Amino acid sequence: MNLYISDLDGTLLNSEALVSDNSKNILNRALNKGINFTIATARTPATVVNILKGINITLPIVTMNGATIYDIKTNKYFYYLTIERKLISTLQNIIAEENLNAFIYSIKDDHIFVYHNILKHPYQIKFYEERKNTIYKTFVQKAPPENLDILYFTIMDYEDKINSLYSRIQHIPGLSLVKYRDTYDKKIMNLEIYHSSASKANAINYLKNYFYFDKLISFGDNLNDIPMFRISDECYAVNNAVDELKNISTSVIESNLDDSVAKFLNSL
Incomplete structure (x- = not known):
């Protein structure tokens, strides 16, 4: 078949x-x-x-x-598949040092919770507004609790900022990175961070x-x-x-x- x-x-x-x-x-x-x-x-x-x-x-x-x-x-x-917990704080620290904001997707009881800081970038705000009213996931404006199952991080920003972050994390064992230009706004690059087998x-x-x-x-x-x-x-x-x-x-x-x-x- x-x-x-x-x-x-x-x-x-x-x-x-x-x-x-x-x-x-x-x-x-x-x-x-x-x-x-x-x-x-x-x-x-x-x-x-x-x-x-x-x-x-x-x-x-x-x-x-x-x-x-x-x-x-x-x-x-x-x-x-979820990211190894020992890598979560490392990623959060590097993302913060790069002055970037991530949407952090977690799973609990077949429901998705998306953690994030205060949104400032216009594209991030647009992303949130288009997705906030759904029964399938819940956005939470705070850092994710410890010992939570994290599926992935997604960061969207201008190319130079995404490339800077990418260069710092691309060789961290246990991670898989997907970087690509946004389909609807070519000025924006997306970087998604997953478990290495995802x-x-x-x-x-x-x-x-x-x-x-x-x-x-x-x-x-x-x-x-x-x-x-x-x-x-x-x-x-x-x-x-x-x-x-x-x-x-x-x-x-x-x-x-x-x-x-x-x-x-x-x-x-």
Whole structure:
């Protein structure tokens, strides 16, 4: 059996960060044919569940760049990896020394709590405002309590500041770093910090083995999709993808604005 997996932002989603009505209709036709399709994204279920509303996906979805797998049928986490506790204070100290603010994602009783300091950067405030009203996660303006299970840190700021932080933490054992330019505001760089084994690729392999899929076909647009592409039997970059991803893809399909992933799946 084949497993088809798509990234969301810049791939399945349009410029308004939505799955178009046309894509939804086409995807449901493909799913009704028996296509095994799911999502791998940097987002949390808090935004993904609403985005996927109306699409008949039954497989668990890979979220938080592979730190978690979420079952949208049961509203429970199917799998997750947390950062070693001994590394948490080290990261917090370095981030503070760089005068940066992190959103720190933790998990307790199948609920996400996001800890942060006072938000000053306009993009961080926008990020918070767009996500604060959800039943799937709770934002808390304080440092996370000790002995909490931390899934990951996400920091968003201008490129020079993110690069400075990245250079200081890139060689710390036990961590996996994902750095990429924001899909919607090219002035902003995102840096996400996970357990060293957390990646889209590892989470997809877990899902693939659990359900006994034989072949993996993936779709993406950004640098954080490279590990997923490298483990795929076939991989397709949308036309708006970064060149690094296009260069390792099986082929380049139409852009995210052309319902390209849905059209591809429905053509099978």
